[in-house]
Amino acid sequence: MITNERELPGLMAGFVATVKRDLLLAWKRPGDVLNPVVFFAVVSTLFPLATGASPEQLEFSGPGVLWVAALLATLLSLNSLFLADYEDGSLDQFVVSLQPLPMLALAKALAHWLTSGLPLLLVSPLVAVSFRMPAEAIGVLIVTLLFGTISLGLVGSIGAALTIGLHRGTVLLSLLILPLAMPILILGARTVSLAATNETYSAGIYFLAAYAVAALALAPFAAAAALRISYE
């Protein structure tokens, strides 16, 4: 443990070390990465099965269905953001560490995105094609999911920090995050819909990007505050 200030690693070193550690842990348990992706594909399949699969219906509902599936998959993966570290005690080390907690929270959120948001992004075109989404709309889908999963992961990290170790934390986390996630869902899904019907969609993309930037700037501080509160 670091006892001498001169031995303190720099901010960047701490950040990178945290990201590396989480990526390594995820590598050892590929299921954690694959599960949300498979969930995304499976949930997307539920809608055509339940509502009928005529081409017009698919095209019409595609953006919304894909976005809801992505939202739910992200929500599912958020549960484990802090859980493993909490259970084995390494989260304690994060909280008392000399590294600034917001930065560590951001590092964890980044690693989480790399192992859940990014795979979603990569798989989404495949599922989108099954919904007969035109090529340009698929491009817009990827862009909106990019900003959307980043935002969701960051806002979700606040919720995850607030609900660590709570009884029925999973359901509670969803209840807390979903109202906050609704604007992201609206912006994302409707922007892709606009792209699919050849209308102007740039406004939605700008707002999603702005949301993501704001979340990057603010959410780590809120998540750090929430972590400290959970640890009292």
Next chain:
Amino acid sequence: MGGLAMDGYGAYVWSCFALTLAVFVFNEWRARVRHRSVYKQIEVRVKALEGRQ
């Protein structure tokens, strides 16, 4: 001007006003019930402690 029937919309309008009144009354009642029960709980404990002295 609106009469009791409100041009046929009576049920809608009056039910809304009645519901509003109900919400006011409900909140007042709940607050009082909570206050009273908290008060009684404390009273029991405090009086017991006093009696023991």
Next chain:
Amino acid sequence: MWNYLHKMASPPHFYRLAKILIPWLVLPGALLIAYGAYAGLFVAPPDYQQGDAFRIIYVHVPSAYLSMMAYMIMAISAGIGLIWRIKLAHAVAAGAAPVGASFTILALITGAVWGRPMWGTWWEWGDPRLTSELILLFLYFGYMALRNAIDDTAKADKASAVLAMVGAINVPIIHFSVQWWSSLHQGPTLIRQGGPAIDNEMLYPLLAMIVGFTLVFAALLLRRVRAEVLYRERRTNWVRELILSPRGDG
């Protein structure tokens, strides 16, 4: 002035002061509501489009406005409690939540009932106000659920304060995105945005209702917070003396 504020933050002082204030809020509030309801129901001329059904506005708009204001009060006092560590502020936030949520439910139900004769359905997703109001209700539920899930009062206060503040920041974003979403397909709305100027006979009762509702809400909040304060301070000396004193409830 700081001395006064400091005194205000003291629970026993608040407890006594609130009791005195409540009747001064309820009476004028009730009078304003009585006037507003009477004038709104019987004096204001019927709307040229909606007939007498529009009179629901006199309870829908004030309750929607209050549901928002209650959330802001909740978030701001929670923030004050978190940042300046003032226990009373946390009690106010805890008290505001259920009252605010019930006004939100009232706004939703009156909105739905209003919608029925207007649109033929009990719910219109296209109306941005109703949809935003629904999301606000979910925010309230999340806040109350988090509070309930944490046993330790101080920890529950702080955790829910973070949630309330994050929610408050998101409220304008929610409103904007829902507005944008509904404008995409031009759904019918309850209240015409930028419609013909509302004439005074319709406006005054509405203003009276809004102010009256606010006063009564304040009274309800104070009563709720008094109970909350009493509970939180149940082991303190001032409460003990209050109970033992001949007049009992302060």
